[in-house]
Amino acid sequence: MATKDAPVTNPMIDPVTGEYRVIAPGHTFKSVTDKVSRIVLTTHTPLGWWFGFLVAGGFVCMLTTAVTWLFVKGVGIWAITIPVAWGFAIINFVWWIGIGHAGTLISAILLLFKQGWRNSINRFAEAMTIFAVMCAGMFPVLHLGRPWLGYWLFPYPNSMNYWPQFRSPLMWDVFAVSTYATISVVFWYMGMIPDLATMRDRAQSKFAQFMYGLVSLGWRGSVRHWVRYETASILLAGLATPLVLSVHSVISLDFAVAFMPGWHTTIFPPYFVAGAIYSGFAMVLTLAIPIRKFYHLEDLITIRHIDNCAKVMLATGMIVAYGYSSEVFMAWYSASHWEYFMMWNRMFGPMGWSYWTLITCNIALPQLMWVRKLRSNIGFMFLMSLIVNTGMWFERFVIVVTSLSRDFLPSSWGTYRATRWDYMTFAGTLGFFTFMFFLFIRFLPMIPMSELRLMLPGAKVREKAEPHSTGTPVPEAGD
């Protein structure tokens, strides 16, 4: 409950607004630059980094094994069969694409909304997007059965005069995801250029100077450079913003345009997008919380970031809950036997356990985030991020498996039980994602120094009081 006279003793809380600070007090341009660049430019790689890197590398080896065996034997090693022709492959594809959405939202939409708090976490959220899209992209290609013919998905002049089926949303996926990946990479790289130049200028070894010099594209920090950089940032943010909505909407259409109970529903596009942002922010926390602890970045990635991510998760989680409720209600209101059975089967059918798992993870437990104190509890939020990501994976499992396994004709019903190769492939992509992330935090500045410096009190432009002001002076919120 709000109280009027609670004394503010925590230095991380702004005494005027009562909100957590975005950056801990006392930082200067130099201290921010030192803190971030030291992580990359140090010659001493922490043992913890090596440990994590090797474990993740082990999982990458497992992925390689699973994929190699898949190439040798074919998709028969997976559990996919009729009627469940879309098993783990599509579940994992949708889950990974969803993870990536938070990065685009943080880097593009929050930039347009002028949300300064994004600055500490946008770089690694964008990196997370790129690695998540890489993991996602593997699944539909492997699911093709003959992945070496994956290029057939693209329209190109060919001797057979064949064109892709443009009326299929699976084709729309090809364009949506490839556009998304392209814009994300460009946005990420472009945003990093000023920091790469900082690394170039601070690097001690000739090789590092050369490499960072090469990738910083001759950045000198002149006014002209900054003007173009800002313009390009806004333009790319404008381009990326519709992608946040469009990519997962297109993926939702993979299901919604099919005439399958549980799939053919109009709320799917916004509910998929909300779910994607929900799981994406959960993954941001899963990564941010250990990183800030390991590299002692608590004063740059503060409780404010954790709290804001929790609020976004709460909001998007409520939209997802609205979607679930709407589906349940309309299953009854539709007066359709098929819709009614579909919902009954989801809840109480042979795979009902997966439905209640998703309800517990995505709706019931996240309600704890209404409690302000829990939102600022690091351990709790880390646990919650894992729970939400589990729940969002089960959401896709329920959509894909329960609908396909029991469609219109009882004679065609079947079941689904994933094989070890399914699990190995999924776990392998988790390892690949982590592996790439370890490389990223070791070789590139994971926090945008240039943007963070703009948030320091010294960067703020304030005009002086007008001598002719006649009205009542107004006090200003503290920085």
Add this chain to the structure above:
Amino acid sequence: MGNTSFSKGLPSTLNAPPFVDNWRRKALIAGVVFAVIAVVLAFLGQGQDAQHLGWIHFWRGWLDGYVACFGFCFGGMALLMVQHLSGGKWGLIVRRPLEAMCRTWPMIVLMFLPVAWVGATDGRLYIWAQYSNWADALKKGLIDNDQAHAIRWKQPMLNVHNYWWFSLACLAILSFYSILLNKWSLQRDADPEPNVAYWRTKFENLSGFGVVLFAILLFGLVIYWVMSIDPTWYSTIYGFQYLVGEAFMVLPLAILTLIGLSKAEPIRSTFRVIEQHDLGKLCFALVMLNIYFAFGAFLIIWSGNSPEEIPWYLDRIRGGWGVIATLDVIFHWLIPFSLLLSRDLKRIQSKLTVACCVMIFAGFWDLFWLIEPSYRDAARDLRLSWGILEYVAVPAALFCFWLVYYFWQLTRRPLIPTNDPHLAEILEHDYVHA
């Protein structure tokens, strides 16, 4: 706290300028004129059609206008709660217009009573109320099998008793919220100390739950009030579409109010180009969100092409309705999108006014397209008659009367809330943030 980096002090007066009374008078005159026209049209329509639909159209027009006015009132409240949650300068400047909108709840409750009586109790607007004895109606050929099945199946929900009970309960809850938000806002102004953290937390706690509650209640209300006109049809996104549709009309009205008020203090010195630009961008986002929902639903239903769903669109495209549907896309998306795409336009008051007026008009147009073809006599058959003009006269009259109340509420409180941490920022000159 005792920082001297502010640039301007608060204007000497924070109250609404006297010309708001003129707006009120003009709205009242327009309302009376439209009301007279509506009654005349009802009589003309009654004699024109073989089915004597003159007064029926009057009440359908009332439903259209009522749903719009409900959106202005409680949609305004929803946006108010969103700005309490999101914070930011844009919220500070629109707060008082939004508070004034949601203080019009007594009028919304009053407007509901006749339409509920005629529509549900008398059964003139809802087929499920008219033919609650579905078996008898089916035997007489008044309804078809699909309608009979839907009425029978949904009877636990779609009955006159529940319609009244649910609607009044929702209106009571929403009105209570409106009272609380407005009361606390006044108390915050009167607080001798800023107590920013205390008030922020208090408003956040109320608004967080309030937004969720509003979304749930609106979902139920639009099913009762609009979707159930055709009980055979259903769509899971319907509640969402109305949620965004309300914001699509509320925000432009708030901007128009601010532009109008900016001719004098206190808004003249506080409504800066930068906030105007931000609000214009928010409008643009709503335009995109609105078309995204509408097109998504259309694409899914069209591609499904199932006999349970597709008639809803066919009823609204065939028989002359295609013109209305096309214009709906033009008003709802093409014009505001093209206008609001321009950065300069969002910063010029006269041009932003045009965009906002188009958006409000599009909202009414869309409601006409949503409501009228749901009736069997109008589905796939757009008949131009005196009665159909009720969709102009009655909503216009209701909207004008609502505006009278809204303008009156606007004059009852200072237009700038104090004790807000963003106040210092909106008192800075434009170029500080340019």
